[in-house]
Amino acid sequence: MAAVADTTTVRRVRRRPSFGRAVAWAVMAAVVLITLLPFYWILRTALSSNTALAAHPGDLLPVDPTTGGFERALGLQSAEEAIAQGGSGGGLKFWRYLLNSVIVSTLITVCQIFFSAMAAYAFARLRWRGREKVFGLFLAGLMVPAIFTLLPNFVLIKQLGLVDNLLGVALPTMFMTPFAVFFLRQFFMNVPREVEEAALLDGAGKIRIFFRVMLPMAATPILTLGLLTYITAWNDYFWPLMVSYSDSSRVLTVALAIFRAQTPQTGYDWSGLMAATLIAALPMLVLFGCFARRIVSSISFTGVK
């Protein structure tokens, strides 16, 4: 009896996993395919011509390869030329929007993280009355959904005269997010007391300690948080849509949605639209290319609180 049971388990251990693993790998491969296919399809469509797309919708390679889509997206073609190729005649002032996106995302990321780090240091390492209460208030802010503050924030930005201004796009998230403060506080709390004490003995003040000891020590979590903040700021659509009306403050996400809405009479300019999509997504893909490992592990890090 026991011997029989033993052999079956042995067989199971040897056989089942290999079959199961094959299925598991197949599922994983399917996941990877579904994840990456749209990226390939963007590229394939962007390099095709609209007329050929209509005739060969299912071809796996670019059909009638052309860079016309990119030229239309960047506004390099004349209106007549663009319309003849299935475009709307409206282009993206790509460099302008790219610059706007870079300014807004950089401003938000740098300021938010610097100010949040200062606050986090005060919450973690300075002693003052009411510290826990104020921190509790900040934490409660985590629960206020973004949608709720958007309308009143719009009214405020309008009263400040910052509508259609890059500063108005950046301002609401420039000073802090409860998450950033919480995240960095966690790090500062775990810095050993001895580090601070050693610096105090050397005659450094607390301000000096913050800038010369704490901030450099926090380089890794700051970079981590910075990347996530940059991605979020770059991809934001709702708030910039509310506050920007013209090219002077329009960011890439909003510009792309407008480009999509400019449908020519013949139907969508798919190749131009996919070229624009690729151009808009490219900076984040490059950023990811440079920091993939850090971003991936940082999400695991933020997940376990």
Next chain:
Amino acid sequence: MTIASSSPPSRLPLGGAEGAGTKSRTRRARSRENEGDGRLAAVFIAPAMLGFLAFLLWPTLRGIYLSFTRFNLLTPAEWVGLDNYVRMVHDPIFWESLGVTVEYVVINIGVQTVSALAIAVLLQRLTQSAVLRGIVLTPYLMSNVVAGIVWLWMLDTQLGIGNEIIAGIGADRIPFLADETWAIPTIALINVWRHVGYTALLLFAGLMAIPNDMYEAAKVDGASEWRMFWRITMPLLRPVLAVVLIMTVIGSFQVFDTVAVTTAGGPANATNVLQYYIYGAAFGRFQFGYASAMSVALLVVLSAITVLQYRLTRAGQSDLG
């Protein structure tokens, strides 16, 4: 440099309040040993406090106030009591959009949680390849706008690759985003595509906290992967799963971007999710008071979910001991 130049002028309106806080704080601190810290702390949290008060606390209070007014941005807000709420309760489109939002959330969260869990477990049990984790995350780098446009193209009735495949196997083409029944599930799945990798990585982090010895011990006892999943992975992951679940529910209640670029609320209000309806009321019809009232309703729903989150996580923790 921008930091230094931008903060002093904007700090002015709150200068009084901050100063008063510092004074009372230091007065109390004087009786304690660390007198310097109070003043320094006030300086250190001042910018963050300014942002918190101006763009989080104040708008929250103001939003509640505006919900009791008629306000079109051009003339001063006029107090109308509960009018906006009465109107909301009698507004069939509001209820319809709430229903559509719930439908979206249920599909989005159901599919996303199950897929993310499956991916996370595969990443843990099959391979811990960082490359695979990176690949899974790539859609998260796209904005919702980009994701929406790409899938709009891939699911196009006539030219989309999705419908080409469907037609290729001999089935009828599906107008994914133009059909009342299909539109919400389609938008929900587009957002699953974009967010599932992120969720999977959060769960993966939770899985990595489970000691590998447990799996090895179970394997020695002859447990199958399936059994180990239900007996080890699920019970130990439950608290993390609960937190991730509620976080994503709150996030997905606020769906807007994808709807805005794919269907714009149509066809026939079939994808008019609450946030899109609120946006339309505010910026399409300039009914800021009514839009605020609906935002309050959404806030109430989300707060209820947050309370549930605390219950669940506490239950999860006590469960583990």
